[in-house]
Amino acid sequence: MRQRISRRVLDAIHAAAEADAGREICGVLLGEGEAITGWAQAANVAEDPATRFEIDPAALFRLLRAERAGGPRVMGYVHSHPSGDVAPSVTDAAMAAPDGRLWMIVGRGRQALWRAGPSGERHGRFDPVDLDVTEAVAPA
Ligand SMILES: [Zn+2]
Numbered sequence: 001m002r003q004r005i006s007r008r009v010l011d012a013i014h015a016a017a018e019a020d021a022g023r024e025i026c027g028v029l030l031g032e033g034e035a036i037t038g039w040a041q042a043a044n045v046a047e048d049p050a051t052r053f054e055i056d057p058a059a060l061f062r063l064l065r066a067e068r069a070g071g072p073r074v075m076g077y078v079h080s081h082p083s084g085d086v087a088p089s090v091t092d093a094a095m096a097a098p099d100g101r102l103w104m105i106v107g108r109g110r111q112a113l114w115r116a117g118p119s120g121e122r123h124g125r126f127d128p129v130d131l132d133v134t135e136a137v138a139p140a
Contacts, residue, residue: 002130003102003113005036010111010133016041017080017106024053026079028063029102030072036102039078052091053079076102076116084108088126098125 016025027041042059046052055077067074081089084107088096096103098117103126105112117125 001115001127002132003034003036004132004134007133007135009036009039013039013078013104013106014109014111018109020080021082023049024051024080024082026053026055026077028055028060029075029078029104030063031075032073036075038072044079050082074101076104078104078106081105081107084110086110086112088114093126096126102129104131 013027016027019025024044024046025041026044027039029036030038030040040059040063043056044053045056046054060074063071063074066072086105086107088103088105092103092105096116101116103114103116105114111131113129113131114126115129117127
């Protein structure tokens with residue numbers, strides 16, 4: 001299982017994480033098929049954003065509504081770990097719905113991509129996904 005992401009999008013995610021390096025930043029991965037072609041940063045509304053993230057539900061709702069209206073697919077979520085450990089935390093595992101969506105975790109210039117266990121699988125299962133970084137992603 002592989003996904004592609006453009007260098008431009010990945011750099012923007014890392015820049016956002018570095019700009020707020022003491023807190024977890026978060027957002028939504030957008031794209032189509034095997035290509036992540038964009039992202040939308042959202043406010044982290046967690047009570048303790050230094051160690052938790054919760055994507056602003058209003059922002060997520062807007063993106064899902066745009067998807068239904070023919071906009072880019074909501075492929076998954078991205079958040080940062082200020083520690084630089086890009087493995088899912090115990091909290092991440094507890095929060096992840098087994099919906100098959102992507103989870104990208106970034107920190108200190110590193111990134112890892114996971115897929116939250118598909119429907120029917122138990123909560124908290126993450127399968128690693130190979131990520132190819134491309135200079136440009138052609139439309140599917
Ligand atoms: Zn996390």
